[in-house]
Amino acid sequence: MTDAPQTPHPRIADVTERIAARSAESRSAYLARIRAAAAEGPARTALGCANLAHGFAACGPLEKKSLSESVKPNIAIVSSYNDMLSAHQPLETYPALLKAAVAEVGGVAQFAGGVPAMCDGVTQGRPGMELSLFSRDVIAMAAAVALSHDMFDGALMLGVCDKIVPGLLIGALSFGHLPVAFVPAGPMPSGLPNAEKAKVRQLFAEGKAGRTELLQAESAAYHAPGTCTFYGTANSNQMLMEVMGLHLPGASFEQAGTPLREALTAETGRRVTGLTALGDNYTPIGEVIDERAIVNAVVALLATGGSTNHTLHLIAVAAAAGIELTWDDFAALSEVVPLLTRMYPNGTADVNRFHEIGGMAYLIGQLLDAGLLHEDVATVTGPGLGRYRQRPVLDEAGLSWGDEPKESADTTVLRPADDPFSADGGLRMVSGNLGRAVIKVSAVAPERHVIEAPAKVFDSQAALQEAFAAGELDGDFVAVVRFQGPRANGMPELHKLTPPLGVLQDRGQKVALVTDGRMSGASGKVPAAIHVSPEAAAGGPLARVREGDLVRLDAAAGTLEVLAPDLMERELAETTVDSSTGTGRELFAAFRSAVGPAERGAAVFGAGR
Template sequence: MSGSTSLYPVVAEVTERIIVRSAASRAAYLARIRAAAQEHPMRGGLGCANLAHGFAACAPADKLALRGVAKPDIAIVSAYNDMLSAHQPFETYPALLKRAVHDAGGVAQFAGAVPAMCDGITQGRTGMQLSLFSRDLVAMSTAVALAHDMFDGALLLGVCDKIVPGLIIGALSFGHLPVVLVPAGPMTSGLSNTEKSRVRQLYAEGKVDRDDLLDAETASYHGAGTCTFYGTANTNQMLMEIMGLHLPGASFVNPGTTLREALTAAAGRQVTRLTALGDTYTPIGEIIDERAMVNSIVGLLATGGSTNHTIHLVAIAAAAGIRLTWDDFAELSAVVPLLARIYPNGSADVNHFHAAGGTAFLIGELLDAGLLHGNVRTVTGADLNRYRQEPVLTERGLLWRDGVRKSLDTDVLRPVADPFAPDGGLRMVTGRLGRAVVKTSAVRPEHHVVQAPARVFDDQADFLAAFQAGELDRDFVAVVRYQGPRANGMPELHKLIPALGVLQDRGHRVALVTDGRMSGASGKIPTAIHLTPEAAAGGPLARVCDGDVIRLDATAGTLDILGIDLDDREPSGGPPGDDAWVGTGRELFAAMRRAVGPADHGATIMTVTA
């Protein structure tokens, strides 16, 4: 089909509400970036000494090009390091991109690096308490890299959790610049996700030792590229494509392949064409509009993606003058069908998703159903219908062809007419404990409602100790509080899931309620996460006691405490405070912890003003 399908009514209504709600802030943002575009290329306004500093280390021909304003200068901003598998492939990208930009008639300079930390490594460690804050640090680092007034466009190299949202937020401060996101692709498939989960659960029960667990994890995470499960990193990649910031089909091509190299070079050539010095000027601040943000939410829901994006997408939107709310996610989730089953929502990994038809099939299905805005701007210079295509290498080089119109594996990827579920599997629950996010796409329907006595913990280590001591072999709702952004940086709490999974498999009714995060790997346990207001901000969770009966009803959208008036109680427990919040660099982030906003506002330290 062409993209003429009528927009689904709820999608149209949500989009219109976002446009109205954001009218003043979006208009101010656009006025600012359009004014900046009038000064372009900005290096033309640099003083002679300033400009000489800017190209002092360039080759003679590039110096000559940059003395004038006829050739575009492209910034490369990279999250490369060789400890993280997802970012290790970026080592060779700058040289390749510089050649590609040169071939397209421009100059590329490596403008700066941004930090890249891995939640998989810091899981359960104090370093995880820096993870969420690293997103805003990446944004600021990106802004520093682009702040020299030398550049006409940018190539952003990043993959994982907080890194991609941070790169975009930083780039949106320079919204007059064209920007292309450059992915690295997932590692090839290793040990099956089903077997990995089995060994993790056996280890939690003490039935296998640490060597067995490490063998399984090593067989799962075994080479260069992104981890293959559908957590935040791979959700990032899908979102960049559905928002039109990747080249079509670029997200899930494995590193080290000729196709991956060809797509990287094509990104360099394409951003050069998109500058104000070319014929198809396409700044990132115009690509990321209200329609693109709605498209991102629809993509998140249709694939059962990471719940971290209920935070990140709100923050990205705010950086572009757009006001998203969790209500927007909830309304869209009710009408967007679940089209993909990728671990932890199924047994397949992202390589299987890609082989089954991948993003081209997914986007085509959603466009044909009227669930996506097709008439949006993208880095291709065309609209989103261009993303129905997939890249191939031919004798003539890199080309794009129409993607498959029928899923090649309906256990992994399905059409809108035959979805895995009629809704997006993301629910917002509200009640006397506050407001939280529940990811239901991996949770069996019989576990969508849990009512049980609370067992309260102020630290995930205390929960794990209680499990090991055999104190939790019963029905209960685990309340793990003081894990929000103001308390300790809002770490992910995946260490809890194997233990809770063991208890659920024993037939117990268990759930988790927390003001912490759980990302895309929350799995089969009903979890109410990102609870706001958080306990450290005086939220009701601070007044919950052991034995209080909590009811989590993901079907009705409620989270309540029964038979108790929390207003009659004083808060108990509490975060450790600044004196204890030291080590692993945490003391350097104390100001961010004090300044951070609530989860439903993006959990950001930034007051983004247009």
């Protein structure tokens, strides 16, 4: 095993120190709170007899005896299982497997509660998408409810997709005195290549393919239990949990339903049982997720061209641990972190290909050797991220971890740190008189990093699609799609804009998107300044933009401006779309009124507001 440098890259050290300095007060308060909770010992010892009897009434006699005497650790299982979503369907059988594994090492496990899991792939372009971002905070609260019974010494979090993993992590950090491990389900086998799927989507947008052809393509791409195989938010989640030390090494992208997947799941249950305060290796999650782990997460996100959703989620996660992460930290790190992977939508390969040619072990090893990750962190496998250079192996002797891959088996997908796809991480912050925004340029051709064109203004993605279908989007333009922020309508993802804008760009038009909504891991070849903050509904300058205004988006210089000297003298426009009712949206009125800005994680509670 190659030793990582003793000192990190100067920029990594500097950003980490800045985060620690600005977070000193809030982090100290957080640590004091979780350490006080830990000092109380197993919380169930303080329960009254009636309370405790309710807590283990459904257990067997031996489990009741163990829990009543507090001699064995009790592990909570919190799951996002449902069988409508392919990524979560494999989780159905995990509780029984985990209970058996925990029992093997002298513990007890109880299914503590379920959390909702919605799929952005199903709700794209539908009213339900306006609940999506808020579901993260609902999941955090549901996880807290599951852990609130004071029965547990540790927890296993079962979740995969977009808002589910960040929500589970935020909820777990509220119980930061407990050791917690995350249990993934793994991707589905590769189906129709993503590039072919995207081509059919564009043909459909142009009217050159029908619904039957489109559905056949989509069904061939999304075809089995497991996570979708493109590198969007779901798979960015898995990568982040591994690099933050909350997965077992190599667990993120082992396919669903394999013997190795099952072995990793069982071993996760055994490992977390050995990390409770009742043993000698107490490792609470609130100590695992520190400033170094947060910086490691941002670095790995940048190095892989991961989902822009995490410019929201990582800020909210950090805040839950008393750490203040900012967009400026992302930008500063992006300048020195090389892009080491090309996975769809930034390339043609999927996560299965990434995994088989070296995967997380090679990626982490390269980043460690380049001084771009903190090695001296706590993980669920023990101290030090160097353990994550190794890949899991299952043979007749059982599960073990073998030698790290020395090289990538396909440098068109995964490259060494000294020969990257690009010298920076491809994630930029832009700012100007329209506010601040995020742009991912890793899949955008360099000649499109600067776009200056008249604005075409829309209050919904549906309005833009209608204009496209009517042939009204001629010439060069910047699509300003506003009133899509968290306060306006829950900040939906705007994936339906990608095919029409991609078609226009392929026709030779210069086009760009500026929006206070989200694009996420499907951000692709069209330049898009997203998460514009402050949002239009909060009085942001987007609400002052008028049709025909000249807008300049310059990813190279980091600027986002409308070239209108009277901009701030104009009245604020009001949205033409009512998102207040229907598909459950009326239940989230309190969330829309309480939510914080995108820059602070778009959270409805806590320090992220």
